[in-house]
Structures are given as C-alpha cells and as structure tokens.
Amino acid sequence: MSRHIALTVDRDSRLPLAMQIRDSLRGLVESGTLKPGTRIPSSRQLAVDIGVSRSVVVEAYDQLTAEGYLTGRRGSGTSVAARTGAETAASALAPLTEEPAPGARWDLRTGASDTTDFPRTEWLRCATAVITGAGRQELGYAPLAGVPHTRHVLTGYLGRVRGVRGRPEDLMITSGFAQGLALVCRVLLDRGHTALAVEDPGHPGEREFIGQSGLRPVGIPVDEDGLDVERLEASGARAVLITPANQFPTGVRLGRERRERLVAWAREVDGYVLEDDFDTGFLDPAGRLPALQSLAPDRVVYAGSASKTLAPALRLGWLAGPPDLMASVEHVRAGWDIGCSGLEQLTFARFIDTGAFDRHQRRLRTEFRRRRRTVRAHLDTQLPGAWLPGGAGGLQAYVRLPSRIDEQALVRAARRRSVLVRGGRDYSVSAAGSPPALVIGYAKANCAALSRSLTEVGAAYREQWEGAG
Numbered sequence: 001m002s003r004h005i006a007l008t009v010d011r012d013s014r015l016p017l018a019m020q021i022r023d024s025l026r027g028l029v030e031s032g033t034l035k036p037g038t039r040i041p042s043s044r045q046l047a048v049d050i051g052v053s054r055s056v057v058v059e060a061y062d063q064l065t066a067e068g069y070l071t072g073r074r075g076s077g078t079s080v081a082a083r084t085g086a087e088t089a090a091s092a093l094a095p096l097t098e099e100p101a102p103g104a105r106w107d108l109r110t111g112a113s114d115t116t117d118f119p120r121t122e123w124l125r126c127a128t129a130v131i132t133g134a135g136r137q138e139l140g141y142a143p144l145a146g147v148p149h150t151r152h153v154l155t156g157y158l159g160r161v162r163g164v165r166g167r168p169e170d171l172m173i174t175s176g177f178a179q180g181l182a183l184v185c186r187v188l189l190d191r192g193h194t195a196l197a198v199e200d201p202g203h204p205g206e207r208e209f210i211g212q213s214g215l216r217p218v219g220i221p222v223d224e225d226g227l228d229v230e231r232l233e234a235s236g237a238r239a240v241l242i243t244p245a246n247q248f249p250t251g252v253r254l255g256r257e258r259r260e261r262l263v264a265w266a267r268e269v270d271g272y273v274l275e276d277d278f279d280t281g282f283l284d285p286a287g288r289l290p291a292l293q294s295l296a297p298d299r300v301v302y303a304g305s306a307s308k309t310l311a312p313a314l315r316l317g318w319l320a321g322p323p324d325l326m327a328s329v330e331h332v333r334a335g336w337d338i339g340c341s342g343l344e345q346l347t348f349a350r351f352i353d354t355g356a357f358d359r360h361q362r363r364l365r366t367e368f369r370r371r372r373r374t375v376r377a378h379l380d381t382q383l384p385g386a387w388l389p390g391g392a393g394g395l396q397a398y399v400r401l402p403s404r405i406d407e408q409a410l411v412r413a414a415r416r417r418s419v420l421v422r423g424g425r426d427y428s429v430s431a432a433g434s435p436p437a438l439v440i441g442y443a444k445a446n447c448a449a450l451s452r453s454l455t456e457v458g459a460a461y462r463e464q465w466e467g468a469g
Contacts, residue, residue: 022064040070123310130350142345146339158318162293171326200220229265242262246394253288266299267299278308401437414460423437
C-alpha cells in the first residue's frame with residue numbers, strides 16, 4: 001500500500017536534507033501528530049514523494065530509529081515506536097468506564113452498552129432499503145435539526161411508548177446524549193444560568209462535563225423516592241438534570257408527588273428540567289411511569305439516545321423541548337456543525353417503522369431481566385446482609401452494603417480476584433458520609449459471567465465480613 005505523509009524539504013536551506021527530514025519527522029512524533037504504531041512511507045516511497053535520493057531518507061530513518069522514534073521490522077515496514085510516557089496525559093482523560101485494567105477477567109463497571117446482540121441483519125435490511133431508494137435530497141445535507149421524516153417517526157414513537165408530547169418541529173436529532181447536553185448547557189448560560197443541579201449520587205462524568213461547559217454542577221441528594229425536591233428548591237439553581245424513570249445509579253424511581261412538585265418548582269423559578277431517559281428500553285413497560293415531560297412540555301426537555309439500546313457508534317440522540325428553547329438550541333448548533341448523517345437517521349426511522357426497534361428492545365428486556373435476577377440470587381448466597389434497592393430493571397444494580405463493610409477495601413479485593421467493580425462513593429458528589437455500596441453494571445456480562453464474577457466478589461466480601469465480626 002502506498003502511504004503518504006505531509007513532509008517537505010527546503011533546498012535553499014544550509015541544513016542537510018537528511019537532517020531536515022529527521023527533524024520534521026521527530027517534530028510530528030513529539031507533537032502527537034504521528035501516533036505510536038502509525039505506519040510511515042517506505043524510504044523508497046518517501047524519496048519519490050519529496051524528490052530526494054533514497055539514501056537521504058534511509059539516513060534520516062536510521063537516525064530516528066536509533067533515537068527510539070521509529071521502529072522497523074523486515075516485512076512490516078517502518079512505524080512510529082511506542083515511547084515511554086507518550087500516552088500518560090491522554091489516559092488521564094479517558095472516560096470512567098475505559099480505565100485500563102490489564103489481566104482482569106470480568107468487568108462489572110457501569111457505562112457500557114451490550115453490542116453483542118446488535119441486530120445486524122435487520123439494521124442492514126433497513127439501511128439497504130434506504131440507500132436503494134435514496135434520491136438527490138436524501139443524499140444531500142440533512143436539515144440541521146434532523147431529517148423531517150425521522151423527526152416525525154421518532155415523535156410518534158416517543159409519544160406511543162413514553163407519552164412524550166410535542167411536535168416533530170420541536171424535536172432535534174443530535175450526535176448522542178452528550179451533544180444534546182452540551183447544547184442545552186450553552187443555551188442555559190446564554191440565558192443567565194450559572195448552575196445546573198444534578199443528582200447525588202449520579203454520573204461523575206456528567207458533572208465534569210457540566211463544569212467544563214461553564215455551569216456549576218450542584219449536587220442534590222437522592223433517597224428512596226428519587227431527587228429531594230425540597231433540597232433542590234433551597235439550592236438556588238434554576239435548572240436540573242435528572243433520571244426520573246430509573247435513577248442512575250441507585251435505580252429508584254421519582255415518585256408521583258415529587259414529579260408534580262418538581263414541575264411546580266420549574267414553573268415557579270422560570271427554569272427547566274432536563275430529563276435523561278437513558279435506559280427506559282430495559283424497564284418493564286407495565287411498571288414504568290410516562291416520561292416526566294408529559295406533565296410539563298413547556299418546562300421539561302426530554303433527552304434520549306440509541307447508544308444503550310443499539311450501539312454508541314451510531315451517534316444517534318434526540319432532544320424534545322419547548323419551542324422557544326429548541327429554537328435557541330438550533331441557533332447555537334448552527335455554529336457547531338451541520339447536523340447528523342441523514343442516511344443513518346432514515347435507517348433508524350425505518351427500523352422503528354418496521355417494528356424492528358420494538359422487537360429488539362423486547363429481546364433486550366428479557367435478557368437483562370435474567371441478568372438482574374442472577375445478581376439478586378447471588379446477593380442472597382454470596383453477600384449476606386447486602387440488599388438491592390430500586391426497581392426491577394435497568395443496566396446496573398446498586399447494592400447497599402452493611403455499615404461494617406469497607407467499600408474501597410472490597411473493591412480492591414475484588415480487583416485482586418480479577419473482577420472490576422466500582423463502589424457507590426465513586427458516584428457521589430461528596431463521598432463523606434455516603435453509605436457503603438457496590439454498583440454492579442451488567443451490560444457487558446451475561447448470566448454465566450455474572451455468576452462467576454459475583455462468586456469471586458462474594459469470597460472477598462465474606463473475608464471482610466468475618467474479619468469485621
């Protein structure tokens with residue numbers, strides 16, 4: 001394969017050509033432009049590309065190889081060498097779920113999606129139909145807020161399964177939930193907000209994201225009835241991000257009385273509620289309440305995505321909110337990008353229209369119900385004294401531990417037994433005083449893996465239980 005690299009030489013310079021090539025390549029590596037493992041052109045190819053003798057390039061490559069910048073192996077060509085410390089800064093910015101864990105057999109951390117059952121055949125069938133029928137309009141740029149047909153289909157779907165109220169014109173297709181959150185944060189800043197209330201415990205990555213947007217995240221405690229609205233009222237914030245259907249990570253549901261009080265608060269302070277409906281597809285339809293947005297379309301911005309139910313790689317999310325707010329969101333977005341892939345949007349619309357999305361979610365609910373039952377069964381046999389609050393669905397289990405258990409010591413002991421799991425304090429705004437807990441994510445672990453991994457966690461737990469006794 002012919003490879004290319006942006007490299008030039010100055011023939012009027014007093015610096016020898018080989019030295020110019022060496023210094024240019026070294027600079028590209030040190031700046032991170034050329035990452036470790038990147039293949040670079042052969043000496044013969046680069047010589048042709050920049051019009052120099054091959055021996056000049058060979059001299060530069062040999063010098064960089066001696067300095068540890070390049071590595072070469074017969075039959076594999078030349079590539080950028082892995083350098084000690086080169087990736088340290090990047091790894092510090094990795095998401096919570098992506099921390100490296102060499103040697104671990106089981107990963108029970110939250111934040112992942114189960115992509116093993118991605119409906120490839122049905123998705124491909126829908127994509128093929130869309131591409132086959134695509135004309136000039138479908139192959140052009142999609143409107144900034146999304147393809148009208150997809151917005152129409154998605155509005156109908158959300159109304160049918162979640163009770164979301166609104167017009168297709170008030171729904172925007174986004175590149176996942178993160179972009180939707182970023183857009184809303186920017187609009188709130190433009191409207192004079194300085195803070196965004198969040199649940200405590202909640203998603204630590206979202207708190208950091210909100211802080212980076214310029215808003216101050218304010219933690220509001222969560223109890224067995226969900227967000228403490230009274231504490232929210234006293235916080236001074238005029239906007240809140242909430243997971244009312246299945247609170248992350250505890251799994252509790254916002255009660256009816258608090259829903260009504262939350263809506264009343266939003267109207268009283270002229271504020272907004274951002275409803276993150278991230279895992280409703282995994283909840284039993286018979287036991288879930290309609291979206292909070294159905295109570296107050298003028299005050300609640302409904303947000304969702306296909307990342308958990310289908311795959312994060314699709315980068316498909318949506319926002320549905322009050323018309324005036326969504327107009328501001330679209331104005332902000334106009335300065336950011338030119339919208340999402342129209343073909344992906346149309347494929348998703350067809351996936352919904354054919355009933356494939358409903359069938360897929362039904363299969364997921366059945367499987368994840370089995371996984372949660374497996375967790376509950378192992379609590380009874382492996383973790384005496386622990387209990388599972390919250391509802392009966394979702395992607396994780398919040399396991400409360402007896403006060404005598406040292407949460408972080410248990411997490412470390414589980415890691416030594418090749419199980420990655422996080423403690424409840426990792427999700428708390430203020431770890432001080434938080435009761436000990438484990439948050440067991442089972443998106444990446446089937447029932448067999450859950451059984452084996454929780455048996456190991458149970459062994460570590462019993463050692464601490466007996467030692468504390």
